[in-house]
Amino acid sequence: MLWLRRLQIEGFGPFAERQVIEFPESPGVTVIYGENMRGKTSLLAAIRYAFFGRVMARGLRQRRLLTVCNRENAAQGRYEFSVVLTFNFDDETYELSRSCRSSVAVPESDADFVQEVMLRRDRTILGPDERARALQHAFPGEIARFFLFDGELLQEYEELLVNESDTGHHISEAIDRILGVPILTQARVHLTTLTAEADQQAAREAQRHQATESLGTALGQAVQQRDAHKLELARLRTQLGELTAQRTEQEEFLAAHQKYSSAVEALDDARTKHEEIIAEEKDKRAELQVAMSDAWRSLLRDRVRAAKLAAQTDAEHEFESYGLRLRAQAIESAHCETCDQDVPPEVQARLRDRLDGSRSATTSPGSGLRRLVDLGRFDESDNTDVVKLLSRRLAEIGLEKVRLSDQISDLTTQLADSDPEFLRRSRATYSETVDKIAAVKRAIDDETTKIYDQEVNIQRLTQKLESIGSTALLSTQARARLLRAAAEVFGSAVDKYKSDLRLRVEASASRLFLRMTTERLDYAGLSINEGYGLTIKHQDGAAEEARSAGAEHVVALALMGALQENAPLRGPIVMDSPFGRLDDAHTSNVVATIPEMAVQVALLVYEAEVGKPRMRELLGPHLLREYELVRESARRTTIMRLGSSHD
Amino acid sequence: MRTIDSSELMAAVETARLSLHPELDAEFLAAVVRAEEEFAEDDGAALKAIGEALAATIERAKVD
Numbered sequence: 001m002l003w004l005r006r007l008q009i010e011g012f013g014p015f016a017e018r019q020v021i022e023f024p025e026s027p028g029v030t031v032i033y034g035e036n037m038r039g040k041t042s043l044l045a046a047i048r049y050a051f052f053g054r055v056m057a058r059g060l061r062q063r064r065l066l067t068v069c070n071r072e073n074a075a076q077g078r079y080e081f082s083v084v085l086t087f088n089f090d091d092e093t094y095e096l097s098r099s100c101r102s103s104v105a106v107p108e109s110d111a112d113f114v115q116e117v118m119l120r121r122d123r124t125i126l127g128p129d130e131r132a133r134a135l136q137h138a139f140p141g142e143i144a145r146f147f148l149f150d151g152e153l154l155q156e157y158e159e160l161l162v163n164e165s166d167t168g169h170h171i172s173e174a175i176d177r178i179l180g181v182p183i184l185t186q187a188r189v190h191l192t193t194l195t196a197e198a199d200q201q202a203a204r205e206a207q208r209h210q211a212t213e214s215l216g217t218a219l220g221q222a223v224q225q226r227d228a229h230k231l232e233l234a235r236l237r238t239q240l241g242e243l244t245a246q247r248t249e250q251e252e253f254l255a256a257h258q259k260y261s262s263a264v265e266a267l268d269d270a271r272t273k274h275e276e277i278i279a280e281e282k283d284k285r286a287e288l289q290v291a292m293s294d295a296w297r298s299l300l301r302d303r304v305r306a307a308k309l310a311a312q313t314d315a316e317h318e319f320e321s322y323g324l325r326l327r328a329q330a331i332e333s334a335h336c337e338t339c340d341q342d343v344p345p346e347v348q349a350r351l352r353d354r355l356d357g358s359r360s361a362t363t364s365p366g367s368g369l370r371r372l373v374d375l376g377r378f379d380e381s382d383n384t385d386v387v388k389l390l391s392r393r394l395a396e397i398g399l400e401k402v403r404l405s406d407q408i409s410d411l412t413t414q415l416a417d418s419d420p421e422f423l424r425r426s427r428a429t430y431s432e433t434v435d436k437i438a439a440v441k442r443a444i445d446d447e448t449t450k451i452y453d454q455e456v457n458i459q460r461l462t463q464k465l466e467s468i469g470s471t472a473l474l475s476t477q478a479r480a481r482l483l484r485a486a487a488e489v490f491g492s493a494v495d496k497y498k499s500d501l502r503l504r505v506e507a508s509a510s511r512l513f514l515r516m517t518t519e520r521l522d523y524a525g526l527s528i529n530e531g532y533g534l535t536i537k538h539q540d541g542a543a544e545e546a547r548s549a550g551a552e553h554v555v556a557l558a559l560m561g562a563l564q565e566n567a568p569l570r571g572p573i574v575m576d577s578p579f580g581r582l583d584d585a586h587t588s589n590v591v592a593t594i595p596e597m598a599v600q601v602a603l604l605v606y607e608a609e610v611g612k613p614r615m616r617e618l619l620g621p622h623l624l625r626e627y628e629l630v631r632e633s634a635r636r637t638t639i640m641r642l643g644s645s646h647d
Numbered sequence: 648m649r650t651i652d653s654s655e656l657m658a659a660v661e662t663a664r665l666s667l668h669p670e671l672d673a674e675f676l677a678a679v680v681r682a683e684e685e686f687a688e689d690d691g692a693a694l695k696a697i698g699e700a701l702a703a704t705i706e707r708a709k710v711d
Binding site for chain 1: 666667668676679682684687688690698701705
């Protein structure tokens with residue numbers, strides 16, 4: 001099994017100068033104490049970097065190389081770091097070294113760095129291919145999370161309880177890997193491949209003889225079609241895996257840029273509203289222009305009414321005056337021109353009496369009546385309310401425009417450091433990925449059905465050939481039959497092995513959980529689901545649906561220990577600050593249980609989590625060595641071995 | 648982190664063999680498990696090893 005022996009780092013994070021940690025060769029725990037910012041996470045990152053060539057921050061987020069360089073060195077223009085990890089594997093000693101240096105004076109991106117890697121097995125330096133194989137063999141990256149982890153990574157194990165969770169699915173696959181399931185699944189795949197080859201060989205053999213030629217041709221075609229569908233199925237599954245990984249990355253990106261993403265959404269929304277309100281303003285202004293062309297009427301209405309009254313009075317006077325003039329003419333001429341009759345003297349006298357008391361006569365009715373007619377043409381309809389409504393809305397629009405402009409300006413400022421267009425594209429790409437996944441899943445179902453149909457056809461044709469085939473054909477068929485049966489056995493063994501494993505992992509995890517929890521009297525243990533998700537079981541048999549963050553943490557640690565206990569693949573555990581979410585009692589229980597979780601454990605803690613005296617008391621003889629990360633300056637840490645521990 | 652204990656894997660395979668195809672040679676299945684352990688990262692080598700185990704199994708059957 002893998003055993004860490006020595007870690008040497010230089011220029012990595014706060015470790016400006018070369019620093020070394022020597023791991024004991026006996027089973028037990030090494031504790032490295034360090035306050036915040038001293039470099040505990042950098043030590044975990046350095047081990048990951050040595051094995052996998054990637055620098056990860058907490059929770060497996062990839063870090064830019066520039067941010068890894070020691071800041072004190074960088075201030076002096078030295079952008080470089082190196083890690084040398086010595087480990088034992090299969091009774092051989094390996095020295096793995098990786099270094100990274102800037103190829104320009106002031107690097108800005110990862111592309112400005114040059115990285116070198118070397119793996120030495122005893123005295124032999126391995127070539128690139130052999131190095132990759134040896135590292136994959138010694139420590140497959142897919143299962144690294146069970147050996148090198150921090151509190152944030154432990155949090156992800158909740159996802160195992162969520163159906164359809166991508167993270168949960170990935171973890172579940174990694175658990176299968178550490179538990180050795182791929183040995184059986186790969187065996188089935190390889191046996192199936194060999195079966196297909198034997199089927200094809202049988203078809204070729206049958207085609208060589210007249211009696212079996214047509215059946216052989218049909219068998220050959222069926223085998224070809226099945227294999228073509230299998231190839232397509234494999235391609236679709238690969239595509240599904242890639243798309244699922246893309247979806248996970250896109251979800252993580254969108255989650256990490258949630259703040260910016262929300263701002264982009266708000267900015268788009270504000271811009272849309274701004275455009276809408278500008279369009280409304282244009283419409284309302286046009287309506288107001290029309291309304292204002294009639295609005296002058298309301299200003300003149302009172303004056304026109306007064307003028308109408310005056311004209312009415314004048315017209316009445318004019319009519320009266322005109323009547324008087326007609327009478328005066330009738331008196332003078334003794335003839336009425338209106339009715340064309342003579343006026344007798346007594347009537348003339350009576351008219352003269354009346355005429356004497358009246359005002360002077362007007363020659364004709366005229367201006368008053370004409371003015372009255374003219375003023376009658378004036379439209380008195382009032383659109384003041386419409387104008388007021390439109391003016392009020394335009395004022396509101398003005399305010400809304402200012403508000404939206406301010407909002408757009410604020411959001412644009414907020415997004416100054418980001419690329420809104422990229423975020424928009426990312427959201428669109430995520431939707432496309434989700435649609436593509438659905439389409440690929442449908443295609444997989446379709447191909448699976450076609451493969452099943454062809455398998456049935458092949459079985460039918462093979463049975464027919466068995467009764468009439470040659471000796472050579474029968475021999476080939478026997479070979480195919482044996483391989484098919486073996487593939488079936490391995491298919492069944494996968495289910496059986498996983499089922500048995502789940503029970504064993506459940507039992508181990510329950511035991512470790514009960515060791516670590518402070519609620520031993522209330523809880524009966526843990527129960528496991530198909531994807532290795534663990535649920536706390538109460539003594540009354542009910543599942544504890546709502547779990548605290550601390551409880552989640554303890555469950556995750558129990559799973560870690562259970563996997564180590566039951567996996568054919570074992571190695572050292574390096575834990576970074578795993579007690580952050582735990583109270584004192586749980587922390588004590590967990591520390592006391594850690595020696596049971598793996599043969600070699602390195603614990604990175606800050607003293608507020610567990611102080612040195614308490615750590616020594618809890619671990620007792622399992623505590624083999626202690627180091628302390630000592631602050632030299634804000635940008636420089638040294639590693640000091642403490643002398644009170646014993647090897 | 649090579650498999651250091653494949654007895655559980657073998658036990659699962661043997662259970663499945665007895666249940667589905669007791670006529671199958673247990674030694675062949677064990678050889679398949681060993682090939683997969685040995686060549687976990689190399690499909691070609693694993694296929695070759697299984698092919699050789701199959702040939703040996705067929706030879707054994709002829710002798711028997």
